[in-house]
Amino acid sequence: MLVEQASAAGWPDDTPVNRNVWVYSVAILATALVIVPIADFRLTIHLSLIIAFFILIAVADLLTAHLLLQQFLAGGRPATLGLSSAYLYASVTMVPYVFAFNRGQRSTTGTTWTEVCVPWLFFAVFTGFPVMVAVQHWVVAALPARLIARARKRRRTAAAVATVAVITLVIAVTGIIVGAADRLPPFWQSGGMQTPAARWMGCAALLATAASLLTVIRGLRHRPPVERWVVVAMSSSLATTILYLAAPYRFTIGWYAARIALLISAWVVLLALLSETANLYRRLSAAHDDLDRAHRELSRRAERLTVVNLDLEAAGTWKSDVIATLSHEINQPLAVISACTEELTHEWDTLTDDERRAAAQGLGRRVNQLLDMAAQLLALCHAEPGEIHANPAALPVEQALNHVMDNLSRQARTRVTATYGPPGTAVWADPIHTHEVLTNFVTNAVKYSPGEIHVSADVDDTGDGVLFTVSDEGNGVPPDFVAHLFDRFAQAERSGGARTGVGFGLYLSKLLAEANRGQVWYEDVVPHGGRFVLRLPRARPGSGTAASRDPVDGAATDPFPGPRKIV
Known part of the structure; x- marks a missing residue:
């Protein structure tokens, strides 16, 4: 039943409880039991020290309430808001208690503050806190899912409502105790000894605190780590009640030990929550870094x-x-x-x-x-996919140009003249690729130029490259189309609006030249005509020629195997 209710309230699944929670809780209760035999030994009254204890306890509870409130605003768990309200109640109720204690110790006219108001406010603080924790435990588990969803959606509104409710409760409890002081039974006699009413009230507080502690322990595995430390605070309330019953007089060892236990437990819980919050922040930072890396x-x-x-x-x-x-x-x-x-x-x-x-x-x-x-x-x-694999070799310029001339028709060959450049000049390039580019340049010139066509080869100014040029005496390329001449599917308009070809012959020539670490470009010829240029790397002396020897019979092999179609 408890697990089902916890799940409905949005509590986490079962997880092991930090061992330190049990260590501190058992240590507080064990210390209280050890002090019981000597709890009634009286000590000197140190009023300022006692008030300082109460102020430090109130500050620790207030900071704890703030941390838990921030956890609620971040996570939206109503159980965290309920626990924050309990700590806020304890810290705010400490204000009228300190005021009543100080006034009772400094008053010389009556004993109402000392014997009635102070002890009743004492039980309102240190018994009211564990009872509130247990009550909110059951209330949150019983809340309808609709209210839980609304509280998560409007967290600041829920926090404001809880704060106003706690302050109203503190004012009401304080008003009832102070207003009905004449009708409430006193807890201390004139000699500083407890009355029977005080003993009965102490027993009732002991049972209520023990029952509240057991209630919280049963559902502790369903709480996040920041909420589990409430067991230490409730254990100190139980130890305080035990020492209250063991010390029938005020300002005894038991009386002081109870206040010191409350002070130590309050700050232990606060430091533990700070540590848990730091761990949450570190985990959040690590998660943020992981998300950042994933992003x-x-x-x-x-x-x-x-x-x-x-x-x-x-x-x-x-x-x-x-x-x-x-x-x-x-x-x-x-x-x-x-x-x-x-x-x-x-x-x-x-x-x-x-x-x-x-x-x-x-x-x-x-x-x-x-x-x-x-x-x-x-x-x-x-x-097109970039899969041109060149097989470069030392290709003699004269051999490359002769092969282009041999592939021309008889009629076209009569219009084309060739100049081979310096004897023995060779390029370092794929013979087949070189043939396709040069043949494309020559056939285009034959196709679009009515006059003579001149093909030449010469070493460039750097001496590291060879320039193949194909010049014609036609109309040339329109100036506005030169920039797109080697683009894919680019075609210039001819006279009469006619177009010839598919438009990727020059684009293919550019790809083949670049695959052999070369370049192609176009130049205008004055007064009319055009010139296409292919630049290829010059072969170093001693490089293997394209006309290689067969390893079996030593016969010379043609660098242009098989019949090839002119591009």
């Missing part, structure tokens, strides 16, 4: 995911662009092929040999155009 890790992963998402979006855009561009560009050669085949099929007998030859040549050009697109697309699919 930074999540941020790093989020950044990586963002990069991956951007790459995926770029890949998706690239794929869509390729499909859309090819779908558009492939229609033109297919339309021409369809028209030519239809013409040849239906008008073969009426066509002359020259017309048939021209139609067949047109079909060949369009088929070559489609093959160019396929080759460029295949190369770009490997290049």
